[in-house]
Amino acid sequence: MILYPAIDLKDGNCVRLYKGEMEQATVFNDNPAAQAMAFVEAGCEWLHLVDLNGAFAGEPVNGAAVDAILAQTKVPAQLGGGIRDMATIERWLNKGLARVILGTVAVENPDLVREAARAFPGQVAIGLDARNGMVATRGWAEETDIEVTALARQFEDAGVAALIYTDINRDGAMQGPNVEATAALAHAVSIPVIASGGVSSLDDLRALKATGAPLNGAISGRALYDGAIDLKEALDLLKA
Template identity: 65%
Template sequence: MILFPAIDLKDGQCVRLVQGDMDRATVFSDTPAQQAKVFETQGFEWLHLVDLNGAFEGKPVNGAAVEDILKTVSLPAQLGGGIRSLAQIEAWLDKGIARVILGTAALRDPDLVKEACKKWPGKIAVGIDAKDGFVAVEGWAEVSDIQALDLAKQFEDAGVAAIIYTDIARDGAMQGMNVDGTADLANSVGIPIIASGGVTNLDDLHALKAAKAPGIVGVISGRAIYDGRLDPAEALALLKEAA
């Protein structure tokens, strides 16, 4: 299981939000590229990048910060936030992003996801952010009437590399993960699942590993790493252990 440290970008800074609220942002670094370098030296194998402004505005906003990260580290990175077209996907892949995450586009334009998967196999992930089981979009500002599982099933045979599943109520709140909900999703679809939202400490990672859901291939953590509640070396070692 891969542990993805999160770098959420707002106004060029590395921040963490509480439940996706842009007004509840804590700044952890003014230089996201240097934060990425720290993660690289700590032994992480991937980065999870989110353009928060882009998610709300529907277009890439923190592109300069993302490009600085790509120039500073050699780690593969997945990026989401405001990516809504094939041209934008291609531009980011050309710049070195390893995997593009489509969230709002997955709900609004599922054909875009399917076309992108055909054009760039293994390079497209779907971000499903759920509030009380229903998909939220536009930077979590809007909650749809589509259930997370129903959206996931639309992409069963599309060639999606992974689904990043976030329980919004848990994200940044340090209340623990929705392990049961994540495991249920992983056991209901054939697409690899990356868990997100609510990682507090090693206990959450133990619970995730014990969930008997082989489809869970990764987990994203942000605030717990920045606050020092999750030690990178211990967490990485735990997730590399055999189940």
């Protein structure tokens, strides 16, 4: 399993939200590129980036911060937030992103996801963000009546690189991930699943591994900043 340290970008800063609420943002670093380098120097082999403002605006907002991260780091990075058309997908991938994450458009324009996955094999992931098992879109502000697994199964044959499953009610709350729902999704589809939301201890990572589900990895943010997860121990655990 891969550990993806999360760098959530709001107003040019590296922040963490509490349960997806923009007004409940804690700034952890005003230099996202420096934060990214710290993760890389500690041994992380991927970075998970989110343009929080972009998710609400529907277009990239924290592009300068992402550019700085890409310029300073050499490990692959994936980015979500406000990526809703082919031109934006192409622009980010041409800048050196390894993977774009499409969330809202997976609900509102699934044909774009399919087109992008065909055009850029292995470089398109889907962000499945859910409250109580139902998908939420547009920066988690709008809830749908679409069940997570049902949406995921629509893209089984699309060539999508990964599904990033976030339980919004766990995100930033330091209460542990929704292990059961994450494992169920990974067993239900053939697309690799990345766990997100609430990963706050080494025991959480052990619990995800212990499910036996074919998980690609786990994303953690606040716990890494707070020191609740020792990064080196976490990397060693997931590689074992």
